[in-house]
Every structure is written in C-alpha cells, then in structure tokens.
Amino acid sequence: MFNGRKLSALATAAATPTLSRRQFVLGASLLGSALLVGCRMQADDSDAPAPSGAIKPSAGSPFEAYIAIAADGIVTVYSSQFDMGQNSYHGLATLVAEELDVALDKVRVEGRAGNPKWYGNLAMGGAFQLTGGSSSMPSSWERYRKAGAAARELLKQAAAKQWQVAIGELSTANGEVVHAGSDRRAPYGSLIAAAAPLPVPGEVALKDAKAWTLIGKDATTRIDARAKSDGTQAYTIDIRLPGMLVATVAHSPRFGGKVASFDATAAKAVPGVVDVVQISRGVAVVANNTWAAIKGREALQVTWDDSGAETRSSDAMFTEYEALSKQDGKVALQRGDAAGKLAKAAKTLEATYRFPYLAHAALEPLNAVIHKDGDRLHIHGGLQMPDAVQAACAQIAGVKPEQVDLHVMKTGGGFGRRAVADCDVFVEATEIAKALDFRAPIKLQWTREADMGGGRYRPLHLHRVRVGLGADGSISGWQHHIVGQSIMAGTPFEAMMMKDGIDPTSTEGVADTPYALPDIDVRMTHPASPVPVLWWRSVGHTHTAYVMQTMLDEIATATGQDPVALRLALLPADARERAVLSLVAEKAGWSQPVAAGRFRGVAVHQSFGSYVATVAEISKTADGGIRVERCVVASDCGTVINPDVVRAQIEGGTGFGLSAMLGEAIALENGAPTARNYDAYRVLRIDAMPTVEVHMLPSTASPTGIGECAVPPIGPAVANAIFQATGKRVRDLPLLKA
Structure with missing residues (x-):
C-alpha cells in the first residue's frame, strides 16, 4: 500500500489495557535501533482465578507486548498485524513457534492495537501501526523471532536454576526444556512462575537457518484453517x-x-x-x-x-484526461533528452491507455x-x-x-x-x-450496494506514451504522461508523501523504472474530482506495470526481438528482475514452441520490494473470445516463511489482477456509479480461473511482501499473449465491456 514510506504523523497516544495475574508475558520494544526483549509476572489484587488462556498486555511495562505463555502450555502471540485473509497471523505464529520450539497447534494469535510504541510498523518507520504495503512479514521478521528466542532462553534459565545444572546442558523441543544428561523434561507451562522474575537476556541468538523446522517448510497447517472451514471463525x-x-x-x-x-x-x-x-x-x-x-x-x-457533486461520466472524464495528457504536466522523471531523441527517431510508437475506476469488492462489506x-x-x-x-x-x-x-x-x-x-x-x-x-x-x-457504490476506488487513470526507435532497433527517447487523481491529496499523507505536487502512488513503476532508458521524460497531472479514491491491491503498480510491460512487448515486436531477451538486455546486471524472468522463462518452456492453439505473453515487475514474473498462456474460444489457460509465475520475496501462504497469495493475486484486466470497472453516469453489486461488477468466476504454477526463488535475504506483488504482471502478460493470438493491442481496460 504505502511502499515502505514513513507516515509518522499517524502516531497517536496509546491505550494500554490491564494484565491479569499469574501470566507469563514476553515482549519487546524499540529503543532507537535496539530491540529490547523481556518478561515479567504481574499479580493483581483480585481473588478471581487466572484465566487459562492468554491475556492482554499490561500498561506497566513495554516488555509485555508480544507473547503470553499460559500454564497449560498454550502460547498466544499478540499480533501487530491485521489479518484480512493474507495469513499474517499464521506467519507470526510460525516465527514465534520456530524460535520457541513449540508445535503450531499450540499457538494462538490475537490481534492487538492501541499502542504504536509496541505495534508500530517497523517497515514504515515504527511510529504508527498499519497493515499494508505487503509489509507484515518484513515488519515482523526480527521482532517476533527475537521475542520467541528470548522466551526460550528465559525458560531454559528457569529450568537450569531449578535443576542446578548449567544452561548449556539444556535444550528445548516440542514445548519442553530438556536436560539431556538426566533426561529431565519440564513443560513450558510449569516454568512460567520461575522464569518471570529472571533478567531478560540482553542479546539472544536466533536459530541458524539450517536448524529451521517450520520456517520455509510446506508441512504446516494454517492455524485458522479449521475455523475458516467449519464456520466458527468470527468476523x-x-x-x-x-x-x-x-x-x-x-x-x-x-x-x-x-x-x-x-x-x-x-x-x-x-x-x-x-x-x-x-x-x-x-x-x-x-x-x-x-x-x-x-x-x-x-x-x-x-x-x-x-x-458540489461529481456530474461527469467516465467517458467525459477520459476525454478530459486525454486532452490534459497532451499538455505539460509536472516532471516526475527527466533523464537525458527524450524530446530531442524522439525528434530524430527512425520510427515512433504511440499509445494511449485507459484504466477505469475499480472497487475493492471484498467479500465482507x-x-x-x-x-x-x-x-x-x-x-x-x-x-x-x-x-x-x-x-x-x-x-x-x-x-x-x-x-x-x-x-x-x-x-x-x-x-x-x-x-x-x-x-x-x-x-x-x-x-x-x-x-x-x-x-x-x-x-x-454497509450493504453490498453501499460498499461497492461508496467510492474509495482505485483511481481512473490515462497514460499517453511516445517511444522512439533508432534504425538499429534501440530505444531513442521515451515520453510518458500519466493523468489521474491523487490518492494522497487532501489527506494527512499529502505533506509527507507528495513532492512538487506529484503523488508517487501514481508514478511508481514508471518514474523508478529499472530499465536502461537513458532518455526518458515522465510527467504527471492530477485532475480533481469529488470521487473518493484509495489504494487498491498493489496501488499504482496496477496500471504502471501494465503500460511498461506492454510497451516493451510492442517494442520487441517492432524491432524483431524476443520479449524476454529484450527485457534482459535493458535490465542492469544486478537487477533482481533478471533471476525471476529467467526462472519463469525456463519453467514455462519459453524457448520451446508453444502448443498448437495456444499463445503466450510475459511480464515482470517489482513492487513492495518483491519481484514477480508471469508467463500467461491463452487460447481462443469458439465465439472469438480468449481464455487464460495457464499462468507460470516466478517470485523473489526474500526468505520464504510459509511457502504454502506465498503460493496462495500468488495464486490469489494472479486471479485478482486477471479479474481487473478482463472484466472489472466502475463506470460513472452523471457522477453516479452504475455497478453496485456482483451482477454488474464482473469479478472473475471460478470457471475462468487458470491453472497457476508457482516457483519461488531460493533466497537468504530478509523477507519482503507477497500479498500484492502478483497482481501487476498478470494483466500485461495476458495482453501480450492476446497480441500474439489476434494481432491487437489491449489498451482500453477492461477487455470485456459490460
């Protein structure tokens, strides 16, 4: 969502609920760049029995924010990240369970909020709590592993003191502290009273990756799978x-x-x-x-x-946007002499792209x-x-x-x-x-109609692109003007995010292009409208990736180059896009002829620190339409915590992006949206979902996000395949009009 930018103005005073007695609570807080981890036992004056499950953090100490271990051995993780189906709870449970040496079925996760000092998003500066920008795992990677490791060491200290043995003789496994010499075992729940008063280790050693039994492993059942399957999950x-x-x-x-x-x-x-x-x-x-x-x-x-209401139609807005695209806009990127090179180009490609308003259309209004x-x-x-x-x-x-x-x-x-x-x-x-x-x-x-007709849409955008080609097929000048509403304007984020009147969520993916384009000029114009707009899964990358990746395909066709080879030639030697592009080409059999009646296209894009390449394979239907048959996707999102979750997010993101490319649109007539339910807003049906093959690049880098990153490349990959099938370029979305 926010692409890692710091939005510290959202930090507010914290609410800190009270802690019930006889609970061992472990947590961590930030002091500058140091992560402090600790625990304590806190009693209250009540005669009521202590609850058997986990409880809320205390106001008394910053060392009580992240983990609670109850007498029955159940570990409750207090999540700083909100779970809306992306399985952030399962990710946090995996991080803690790995370091604490407990089985995942002994871990519960509860959402917590109201204290940015404890739960601030570290990937965005740590000053405020937010789930977005595919940052849940990057923000939690060290914080929750260190919390789990500190709890493990405290429990070992408690056992060593009770048994009068050296702590180096102890290990942990399956929720117990084990003394190999005497085969003594102590369940964690039996040690919490002894562990609570002990000093918190100043530094804790995290497990070596070679010792991981949960992180990076497929054999983990998601902690909420049963509740979501049997209907007991509460919303x-x-x-x-x-x-x-x-x-x-x-x-x-x-x-x-x-x-x-x-x-x-x-x-x-x-x-x-x-x-x-x-x-x-x-x-x-x-x-x-x-x-x-x-x-x-x-x-x-x-x-x-x-x-003061909007009274225009979408078509009227596109007409105005196209006129604005031919005027000067604010400079988002200016490198070399794009205009001069274009004037001398042997050939010029010109294209105008239209992207409609899109609703989020989540299942729960x-x-x-x-x-x-x-x-x-x-x-x-x-x-x-x-x-x-x-x-x-x-x-x-x-x-x-x-x-x-x-x-x-x-x-x-x-x-x-x-x-x-x-x-x-x-x-x-x-x-x-x-x-x-x-x-x-x-x-x-809100009803479905209120939700879908209530705005907060992905903004309507228009791109106008001119690319010059030299006689040798080289790119000789790139002019790119984007016209669309700003998400940030008029919000608390405007002062922090916008620079020189440009909203970076409209230009991301173009103004920061990784391709070697020495002469490029990117302009931005932000028209105003009462239509409320908002980030939508992968934000500006939803349209910028589409334009960049289809234009590169058009250049490859015009110059007789292979689309994969062209991208590799334009990417720097150290670009991480290269590895996923090479991997997806290998797994899709790009160098081999495609099967009869099939056509394929490719796209690669970076968003939110992760890199995803997609090859889409399509066929033509009897009525002249197209069907997406197969998608091969390669990703580099750093260390993979839960492969099954990454696979699910890539599959879901592929379907989400394909849905927008094929049929989704919010059209306005006289300023009012015409689609207010799923009958008119064409989300992808299950019978149109292609087979998705997911390949994850091995990595030792810190994890980056994956919830949004498969959305940008699927649309242009399909559009490029459609050109191979029909010879037509898809520049006016969605493909299927209502």
Whole structure:
C-alpha cells in the first residue's frame, strides 16, 4: 500500500489495557535501533482465578507486548498485524513457534492495537501501526523471532536454576526444556512462575537457518484453517451484543452530494426501525435487525444537494484526461533528452491507455461495532489503521484516545479498503452511537450496494506514451504522461508523501523504472474530482506495470526481438528482475514452441520490494473470445516463511489482477456509479480461473511482501499473449465491456 514510506504523523497516544495475574508475558520494544526483549509476572489484587488462556498486555511495562505463555502450555502471540485473509497471523505464529520450539497447534494469535510504541510498523518507520504495503512479514521478521528466542532462553534459565545444572546442558523441543544428561523434561507451562522474575537476556541468538523446522517448510497447517472451514471463525458481521441495534446509511448517489433535507416518516413506519438520524456523510436508519434497517433505508426520503457533486461520466472524464495528457504536466522523471531523441527517431510508437475506476469488492462489506461502557469506548472491526481510528472516534465520542479500547477482528478481505485516513465506517458508527446517546451498542453494516457504490476506488487513470526507435532497433527517447487523481491529496499523507505536487502512488513503476532508458521524460497531472479514491491491491503498480510491460512487448515486436531477451538486455546486471524472468522463462518452456492453439505473453515487475514474473498462456474460444489457460509465475520475496501462504497469495493475486484486466470497472453516469453489486461488477468466476504454477526463488535475504506483488504482471502478460493470438493491442481496460 504505502511502499515502505514513513507516515509518522499517524502516531497517536496509546491505550494500554490491564494484565491479569499469574501470566507469563514476553515482549519487546524499540529503543532507537535496539530491540529490547523481556518478561515479567504481574499479580493483581483480585481473588478471581487466572484465566487459562492468554491475556492482554499490561500498561506497566513495554516488555509485555508480544507473547503470553499460559500454564497449560498454550502460547498466544499478540499480533501487530491485521489479518484480512493474507495469513499474517499464521506467519507470526510460525516465527514465534520456530524460535520457541513449540508445535503450531499450540499457538494462538490475537490481534492487538492501541499502542504504536509496541505495534508500530517497523517497515514504515515504527511510529504508527498499519497493515499494508505487503509489509507484515518484513515488519515482523526480527521482532517476533527475537521475542520467541528470548522466551526460550528465559525458560531454559528457569529450568537450569531449578535443576542446578548449567544452561548449556539444556535444550528445548516440542514445548519442553530438556536436560539431556538426566533426561529431565519440564513443560513450558510449569516454568512460567520461575522464569518471570529472571533478567531478560540482553542479546539472544536466533536459530541458524539450517536448524529451521517450520520456517520455509510446506508441512504446516494454517492455524485458522479449521475455523475458516467449519464456520466458527468470527468476523465483525457476526458480532451479536446484548441490546445491539443495527444501522445502515443512505449516502448520496452522486459523489460529493450532501443532505439537503429528509423525511423519515415512511422509514420509521417500518417494523423494527428504532430511529433515523443525520450524520456527516448521510442519513442513518437504526433498527432492531439488519433487514429492518435495510427496508427502513429504502423507505427513507432524502433530498440531496448536488451543487458540489461529481456530474461527469467516465467517458467525459477520459476525454478530459486525454486532452490534459497532451499538455505539460509536472516532471516526475527527466533523464537525458527524450524530446530531442524522439525528434530524430527512425520510427515512433504511440499509445494511449485507459484504466477505469475499480472497487475493492471484498467479500465482507464494510462494518463496525461501537459501544460505550462507562467512560470506555469500545470499537470492534477490521482495524487496518487502528491509531487513526482510535484518535478520530475518541474525538467524536468526547473521550481521550487512551479511553478507546480497540477489538481487532479478522476481516473477509480488504485489498486496501479498510486503511482509510478519515476512518469512514468507524466515524459513521460512532456518530450514530453518539446521536443515540450511546444507549445501545451499534453495528453499522454497509450493504453490498453501499460498499461497492461508496467510492474509495482505485483511481481512473490515462497514460499517453511516445517511444522512439533508432534504425538499429534501440530505444531513442521515451515520453510518458500519466493523468489521474491523487490518492494522497487532501489527506494527512499529502505533506509527507507528495513532492512538487506529484503523488508517487501514481508514478511508481514508471518514474523508478529499472530499465536502461537513458532518455526518458515522465510527467504527471492530477485532475480533481469529488470521487473518493484509495489504494487498491498493489496501488499504482496496477496500471504502471501494465503500460511498461506492454510497451516493451510492442517494442520487441517492432524491432524483431524476443520479449524476454529484450527485457534482459535493458535490465542492469544486478537487477533482481533478471533471476525471476529467467526462472519463469525456463519453467514455462519459453524457448520451446508453444502448443498448437495456444499463445503466450510475459511480464515482470517489482513492487513492495518483491519481484514477480508471469508467463500467461491463452487460447481462443469458439465465439472469438480468449481464455487464460495457464499462468507460470516466478517470485523473489526474500526468505520464504510459509511457502504454502506465498503460493496462495500468488495464486490469489494472479486471479485478482486477471479479474481487473478482463472484466472489472466502475463506470460513472452523471457522477453516479452504475455497478453496485456482483451482477454488474464482473469479478472473475471460478470457471475462468487458470491453472497457476508457482516457483519461488531460493533466497537468504530478509523477507519482503507477497500479498500484492502478483497482481501487476498478470494483466500485461495476458495482453501480450492476446497480441500474439489476434494481432491487437489491449489498451482500453477492461477487455470485456459490460
């Protein structure tokens, strides 16, 4: 999402819940660049028995943030990363279990939020908590392994003291400390009281990679596999609290529209409707159940003020964008003399690309649960950006941020949608609860139509490219103008992220191209619109990779070069793209003739520190269409923690990117989106999903992300294959129009 940039302004005051007694809690904190690891036993004044499971961290010490070991040997990992299906919880469990020498089935993971000092994203500077930018494992790689290793050493210290033996004679295995000389064994749970008062090791040795039994191994069952399979996994949509009311919101059908007036008479007549209240972004209908809230909203009569609303169609916006692409824009990259070289080129290639608005279309629509208990405000939901939610909702509710308790729920998909600077769904839920004087818990549930028609789209973009070719086939000048809305403009990120009026999320993948293009000029223009936009899985790489990789293919065709050979010739000798490109070419049989009736294309791209190359193989259907039959994908994401998770993310990312390339689009008519459900928004169906073969490049480098990185290359790989099949270039997406 944020591509590793520091967004420290989001750091807010931390809320620190209390710790129950007789629990051994291990954690770590940052002091400058040093990671401090420690543990302690904390008792309270209550006579109540200690819980058998893990508990929340204490406010008393920064050494209580990451791991809890209970008397029954169950290890609970407190996750700084939000899990929305990308299996970050399983990754953290693997890191801790590896160093702590426990079986994965003895590990539980709970989301934690409310303390950026403990849970700040280290891949983004550590000042705020955020799950995004494919940074969960890079941020956690050392932090959670060191926590597990420190816990292991503390338990060995405790056993050595009890048995009066040298610590060097002890080892750990399967949740026990073992003394080889006497064959004595002590389960971890039996040692927690003895371990708690011991000093925390200043430095802990992490396991050598040769000793790993979990990291990099395929034989690991995901810790949430059973719950997700048998339906016991709880999501925000499943929350039921005593006396809870359910709300839906009527938003303006046009982006930027505001409430002029409303008549709640018919809505209040719907059985089950409790109240109708106006909030900052619309009118909320509150009811005893979801169905009554939906029917009440349908009966609600609202008059909208569209004086500041978007009224253009998508086609009109593209026409304006194309005119802007022919004017001067802000310079994003200028190297050599692109204009001069183009003027002297033997041949010129010109192309204009159009990319529509895209919805995130996650399976679980947006939702949040808010309730107040005394002076404590409780927030349940998909907390992808918890510090911002805590601060925004505290202000609305009239409490301090430290009085806001965040309950992190797993979520049925995110793709960037739940990391919103203005915390839209949480703010709406809090406003509704406040309007009702917090007399009952409120679940705000957006319907599918509200979710898909509510904006926060991947921005509509247009690219205009001119490439000059010399008589010898060399590239002689590259001019590239990108036109599209800025994601960062008007948000707290603008001052930190934008430079000279350019949003880097629009130019990433072009302005930082790895290819040897000595004469290149990249310009950017950011038109304004009331349509709210947001990062979408792999952000700007979704369109920049498409343009770069299809233009390279077009150059290869025009100059009679092999597409793989051309890319290799243009990449520096040390470029990591080279290895994945060579690997995918080998595994796809690129040097061999493709099977009769099949056509293939290739693309390679780096995003979020990872490198992915894809070869797509397609066929033509009887009705003149195309079918993607096979995708071979090679990746370099550093050390692979969970191969099965990486494989799943690449398979899912390939389907996600293919879906956008083939059929997804949010079109506007008179400023209103026409697609509001899956019937009109064409996500990929299972029968159109190709076979995906995944190959991971061995690496000893620190892990980088993989959740987003397979999305960018699939679209251009398919487009390049389509050219081989039909002789036509696909520059106006999606391929299949509604």
